[in-house]
Every structure is written in structure tokens, then in C-alpha cells.
Amino acid sequence: MAIKKSYRVKRQKDFDQIFAAKDSFANRKFVVYKLKTGVPHYRVGLSVSKKLGNAVTRNRVKRLMRHALRSMEANIEAVDFVLIARPGVEALDFQAVQSNLKHLLKLSKIYHNGEKD
Template identity: 60%
Template sequence: MAIKKALRIKKTTDFDKIFSAKNSTANKKFVVYQKPSETAHFRVAISVSKKLGNAVVRNRVKRLVRHALMTLSQNLSTTDFVIICRKGVETLTFDEVQKNLTHVLKLSKIYKKDNS
């Protein structure tokens, strides 16, 4: 499940604006930097360090995070945010990634309501 182009952050200037807002939240597996969005929807970027593994491992992590985000997308507020994956996330299953991602997004108040 791909994230639409309108929902992606690609430009360096957008990254700089988000990081300069200095609004971050973290748990053991993810760090989330955020700033209010100028668009009517959320926008996201996913960052996975080379320290986590080779390209195959990093792409798997990004795929899992993207899939988890799309399952949560109905409850995400209009915010621009960057998700940075920490060491250890490469060993998680999809359910664990989704659980950890939901946790950090709730802490940062990006994830609004919980239907469970």
C-alpha cells in the first residue's frame, strides 16, 4: 500500500522547517519530529539509518512503517511529521511496528482517536 505523493515530504526545505520547529516525541523504536501542516491533510517522511542494516532490511522497515501508517491514516491529524526509526525496529513484526508507531503518535498527539 503506497503513500500518495501529496502525503509525502521530499524537499529539504520541508525537512528543515520540521526539524527547526524542535517539536519531537520518542519511544524506544521511533522518534517523531512534527510541525502543524499548511495542507488539509498530514504529510510524512520515513527515515531509516544505514546502521540498521543493508538496503533490503531498510526497505522492509520502511514498508512496514508505511503500511502501519496507512492503516492508521483515518485518525491522523493534519500535521507534517518525520518518523525516524531507531535500532531494534528491524527485528519487529508488523503488529509490533504498528503498536510502537501508534504509541509514539499518541504521545505526540498526532494520532487522535482510538476505536479499540
């Protein structure tokens, strides 16, 4: 199932605001930029460069990223964030994408294991 429209960052202005906050974290496969907002739930923007492959490959990567986010959504903090896929992610399977995303979101304090700090 797709991510609901209200859970997506779509407008260029929103992307620009998130990037302007300069609050970023990275691991080997992904980069995340985040921005605290007053929205009652998280909103996510996905970015997959043409350097990663053709349209089929890029859409597969985005599909895996969305699926991984859906599986973790109960523990994701109410912030706006943009996920950027790095080269090498196109070779990963779902389990690897999910574990890399979980690691990065924990690092950036967007993902919580149910406990609050």
C-alpha cells in the same frame, strides 16, 4: 498500496523546517518530529539509517512503517511529521511496528481515536 505523493515530505527544505521546529517525541523504537502546517491532510517523511542494516532491511522497515501509517490514516491529524526508526526496529514484525507507532503518535498528539480534545 503506497502513500500518495501529496502525503509525503520529500524536499530537504521541508525536512529542515520540521526539524527546526524542535517539536519531537520518542519511544524505544521511533522518534517523531512534527510541524503544524495549513495542509488539509498529514504529510510524512520516513528516515531509516544505514546503521539499521543493508538496503533490503531498511526498505523492509520503511514498508512496514508505511503500511502501519496507512492502517491508521483516518485518525491522523493534518500535520507534517518525520518518523525516524531507531536501532532494534529491524527485528520487529508488523504488529509490533504498528503498536509502537500508534503509541508514539498518540504521545505526540498526532493520532486520535476518533474523539477530539
